[in-house]
Amino acid sequence: MLNRRHTLLGLGAVAALAATPVVATEGRLNVVATTGMIADAARQIGGADVEVTALMGAGVDPHAYRQTRSDIAAMTRADLVLWHGLYLEAQMEDFFRGLARKREVVAVAEAMPKDLLRGHDDYADKFDPHVWMSPDLWAHVVQEVARALTAARPALADRFAANLERHLGELDRLSDYGRRVVSGVPQENRVLVTAHDAFGYFGRDYGFEVMGLQGISTQSEAGLNRIGALVDTLVERQIKAVFVETSVADRSMRALIEGAAAKGHAVAIGGELFSDAMGADGTYEATYVGMLDHNFTTIAGALGAEVPGAGMDGKLGAGH
Numbered sequence: 230m231l232n233r234r235h236t237l238l239g240l241g242a243v244a245a246l247a248a249t250p251v252v253a254t255e256g257r258l259n260v261v262a263t264t265g266m267i268a269d270a271a272r273q274i275g276g277a278d279v280e281v282t283a284l285m286g287a288g289v290d291p292h293a294y295r296q297t298r299s300d301i302a303a304m305t306r307a308d309l310v311l312w313h314g315l316y317l318e319a320q321m322e323d324f325f326r327g328l329a330r331k332r333e334v335v336a337v338a339e340a341m342p343k344d345l346l347r348g349h350d351d352y353a354d355k356f357d358p359h360v361w362m363s364p365d366l367w368a369h370v371v372q373e374v375a376r377a378l379t380a381a382r383p384a385l386a387d388r389f390a391a392n393l394e395r396h397l398g399e400l401d402r403l404s405d406y407g408r409r410v411v412s413g414v415p416q417e418n419r420v421l422v423t424a425h426d427a428f429g430y431f432g433r434d435y436g437f438e439v440m441g442l443q444g445i446s447t448q449s450e451a452g453l454n455r456i457g458a459l460v461d462t463l464v465e466r467q468i469k470a471v472f473v474e475t476s477v478a479d480r481s482m483r484a485l486i487e488g489a490a491a492k493g494h495a496v497a498i499g500g501e502l503f504s505d506a507m508g509a510d511g512t513y514e515a516t517y518v519g520m521l522d523h524n525f526t527t528i529a530g531a532l533g534a535e536v537p538g539a540g541m542d543g544k545l546g547a548g549h
């Protein structure tokens with residue numbers, strides 16, 4: 230739940246921000262995005278015409294993140310602020326609603342057709358925000374990013390449209406690659422056990438049963454009951470691998486593996502997945518395509534498919 234004191238600080242900062250005169254510049258469009266995935270979409274569409282800052286870097290959990298003073302300063306200078314919405318940035322929701330009254334602020338996933346979205350386990354009136362887990366769904370967000378950039382710089386509409394076209398083609402290729410590699414996973418191995426429920430759309434689109442130790446949000450620790458139930462499932466169904474996530478602590482996953490071992494069933498860590506944050510700055514995995522390439526290749530490889538070691542384009546794991 231929202232921290233009241235912090236919320237007041239945030240709204241106060243919005244008021245201060247409104248008093249700052251906004252200077253129109255003719256240079257590059259200055260964009261601030263919350264997640265790395267949204268920042269990447271803005272870079273893909275905006276190219277050299279935009280300067281993009283992501284508030285959340287590698288390993289940062291968006292469910293728990295709160296804006297810092299330097300984030301507020303960056304948003305003060307921005308021509309356009311892009312956030313995800315769908316209650317992903319749960320701790321910043323009030324801040325953005327306030328900011329939207331003063332600045333050009335767009336929640337890029339809020340415009341998605343709701344019939345494409347999964348429900349939220351914890352809130353009857355909310356949706357699963359992890360739409361980047363499916364390139365086909367993410368294409369909707371990318372189009373919304375393009376719309377927002379074009380609204381901010383109409384003179385560059387043609388350039389943005391051409392970049393959008395190219396990037397949507399890349400997303401199609403990524404989606405095809407994902408389907409190809411997971412098709413090699415034997416049917417009985419199509420169970421994805423992860424630290425939190427970020428992979429629901431992946432499961433739906435790519436034919437996997439998905440189980441998270443924590444729910445759709447990371448805000449509550451996995452209880453002993455949940456761990457016990459998952460241990461039983463691992464043993465009963467002879468699931469051989471579970472996955473950790475770069476943006477969620479892995480102590481509950483270790484409890485899961487130890488619990489299965491105590492019942493005589495060995496479970497391996499199948500790899501580390503990028504659930505809610507991308508890879509380290511400057512790496513291929515710090516792009517949306519690289520992030521999903523890593524996930525597809527890691528999941529399929531650990532669960533029994535033949536996969537190219539370095540992924541779709543031979544770029545995985547190259548480092549900086």
Ligand SMILES: [Zn+2]
Nearest residue numbers: 427445446505
């Ligand atoms: Zn998440």
